[in-house]
Each structure stands twice: as structure tokens, then as C-alpha cells.
Amino acid sequence: MSATTTGLVRTAGGGELAAGARAMIPWLAGVVPFGLVIGVSAARADIPALAGWLTGPAIYAGSAQVATIEMLHAGAAPAVIVATALIINLRLVLYSGAIANQWRGTPRWWRATAAYLLVDPSFVVGMDGYERHSDRAAGHRHYLGGAVLLWVAWMIAIGVGVTLGAQLPAMLRLELIIPLYLVGEVVSKLGDRATRRAAVTAAVTAVVALAVPLHLGVLIAIISGLGAALTVKGGSR
Amino acid sequence: MTAWVVILLAGLGSYLFRISMIVVTERVSLPAKLEQASGFVAPAAFAALAATGIAVASKQSGDFVQAAPLLAAVAAAILAVRLTGRSYVAVLAGMPTLWLLTLVVGA
Numbered sequence: 001m002s003a004t005t006t007g008l009v010r011t012a013g014g015g016e017l018a019a020g021a022r023a024m025i026p027w028l029a030g031v032v033p034f035g036l037v038i039g040v041s042a043a044r045a046d047i048p049a050l051a052g053w054l055t056g057p058a059i060y061a062g063s064a065q066v067a068t069i070e071m072l073h074a075g076a077a078p079a080v081i082v083a084t085a086l087i088i089n090l091r092l093v094l095y096s097g098a099i100a101n102q103w104r105g106t107p108r109w110w111r112a113t114a115a116y117l118l119v120d121p122s123f124v125v126g127m128d129g130y131e132r133h134s135d136r137a138a139g140h141r142h143y144l145g146g147a148v149l150l151w152v153a154w155m156i157a158i159g160v161g162v163t164l165g166a167q168l169p170a171m172l173r174l175e176l177i178i179p180l181y182l183v184g185e186v187v188s189k190l191g192d193r194a195t196r197r198a199a200v201t202a203a204v205t206a207v208v209a210l211a212v213p214l215h216l217g218v219l220i221a222i223i224s225g226l227g228a229a230l231t232v233k234g235g236s237r
Numbered sequence: 238m239t240a241w242v243v244i245l246l247a248g249l250g251s252y253l254f255r256i257s258m259i260v261v262t263e264r265v266s267l268p269a270k271l272e273q274a275s276g277f278v279a280p281a282a283f284a285a286l287a288a289t290g291i292a293v294a295s296k297q298s299g300d301f302v303q304a305a306p307l308l309a310a311v312a313a314a315i316l317a318v319r320l321t322g323r324s325y326v327a328v329l330a331g332m333p334t335l336w337l338l339t340l341v342v343g344a
Binding site: 030033037047048051054055057058059060061063064066067068070072074078081082085086087088089090091092093094095096097099100103111112115116118172173175176177178179180181182183184185186187188189190194195198199200201202203204205206207210217218221222224225226229230 | 239240241242243244245246247248249250251252254255256257258259260261267270271272273274275277278279280281282283284285286287288289290291292293294296307310311314315318319322323324325326327328331332335336339
């Protein structure tokens, strides 16, 4: 067993694992409610409850999961749903590229597992860990500590949401929690001109494109929003 | 059946994205435009999904009176977030507004 592998599996490094998990806790405050509302919306959607929950372990990225669930519910064409989810998840390629250097030389099984756990919060917590530890193995444990806690919390939050959502009465109109939640996310992050333009263009296009067949509207709207943001001079965020 | 396949395909594609740059042995620099655009994917996607969800639900309501509680709920959500600067208050302000006004309209 190589030194790196030993470093990854030995329990003596529990300190960094715990530090990574602690660094993830502030993220959970935002992530857990999102997981709950995704679970509730999955339970209200016209798909099997277990399939809704499966978006968690399979796709493991909230916004792409929402798009998949909502579009399955709306009856969009399968290829369009997959394309929309993948456009939303394209950022994972960037995360992959940014963290790849840190993972060079690690065992293949470790890279395969660590990559599976890669998503916005684990990327940020992980990169922070690598910056703070000159010892690469300590950085790996920091990443894993945060990433595993995030994964477990996400699966539980969605599971609780699915269970709750299936039991609450239809008159509560819980299917509207997701749109309202997303309104909150968008409105609270309209800090700069390019982001505002991305959001407004995407929203207007989505409404106009409701009549577009195959439910291509969401995909068209996201791309229009990106285009609009990139036309802002200097592209400042 | 379709739902399962769609979810697994989206999951598989996402995993390939995650592992993509890690299996590439040479360091590859990604196009700068992609990097720049990726920062706007979340706001654009969230806005598109929210607008679609609200538009579809208000269309299903039938007439304007039936759709009014939903539109008021969205307005309340936006106002609450603007006032507090916190995203989660959108649901806390929006859902009770929706319930209350649905009762009023229904009565």
C-alpha cells in the first residue's frame, strides 16, 4: 500500500476528517432546506417517490435534480430533460479541472469516489482544505470529511422531504414550494448587472417559450440567460 | 420506466463531468468563456425553472381571480427577500400568503 493510501485510510487522521466535516456545517444550513423542498416536490410530482429520491444519489446536484423532477412531472421529452440537467451541471467539469491537480497520484478507487462526491459545497470546502494543508494526505481527509457529511445530510434531507410530502394534503399546494424557493435564491443574489441580466432574461424567455414543444423552453431560457450575462461589458460578476 | 432511465442517464452524465478532468493526464486549460459562463448557470437556471413553475401553475388556475393568490405569493416572496436579504424567507412569506388568499378567493 502506498504512503498516500495509508494516509487516506488510517484512522489516526481523524482530526482532519472532523475538521472537514466541521467546515461543511455552515453549508448544511442552506443545503438541508433545499434537500427537503426537493424531496417534497419529488413526492408531489407525477413520478414514483423512490425515483424522486434517486435523483439524490444519481445526479447529486440540487439544481439539476430540480430541473429533472419538474420536467419529468411536466412530461418533457427524455432527451430534453437529460440535456437540461447536463447544461446545469456543466460547471462540474470546471470543478473537476480545478481539483484534479490535488488528486494526481492517488489510487484510482479514491479518485472515483472523491469525484462522485464533487459538488459546489464539497469543492469549496475541499479546495480550502488543500490550501491550508501542505500535507496532501491531510487535505484529502479534509475533503472527505466535508464531502461525506454533505452526502449523508443530502440523502436524509431528500428522504425526509419525500416522506413528508407524500403525507401532507394536496390543498397545501406544496408543489409551489420549489418555485418560491428558487425565487428567493435568485432575488437574494441579484447583486451585479450581469447576474441580473442572466436571471431576468432566463425568466422572461422561459415564460415566452412555454409554448415551445418538447419543453425545450427551460433549456433555451438558461442558454439565453448565459448569453445575456456574457454580453455585459467586462463580464463582471 | 422513462423516469428511471432519465434520472440514471442524467446521473451518469454528471458523473462523467465530475471525473472528466481527473482522468485526463495532461493539464488541460478550459475555454475562458466556459469558466465565465459557469458562474451564471445557477441564476439563469433557477430563474428559468421558477418562472416556468409559476407560469404553468397560474395558467392551470384558469382565470385571473384563481391565479391571483399565487401571483400575490410570488410578490410577497420577492418583497420579503428584498427586505431581509435572506433567500429562505421567500417560502416562509410566500406559502402562507398563498394559503390565506386561496381561502379568501375560494370563500
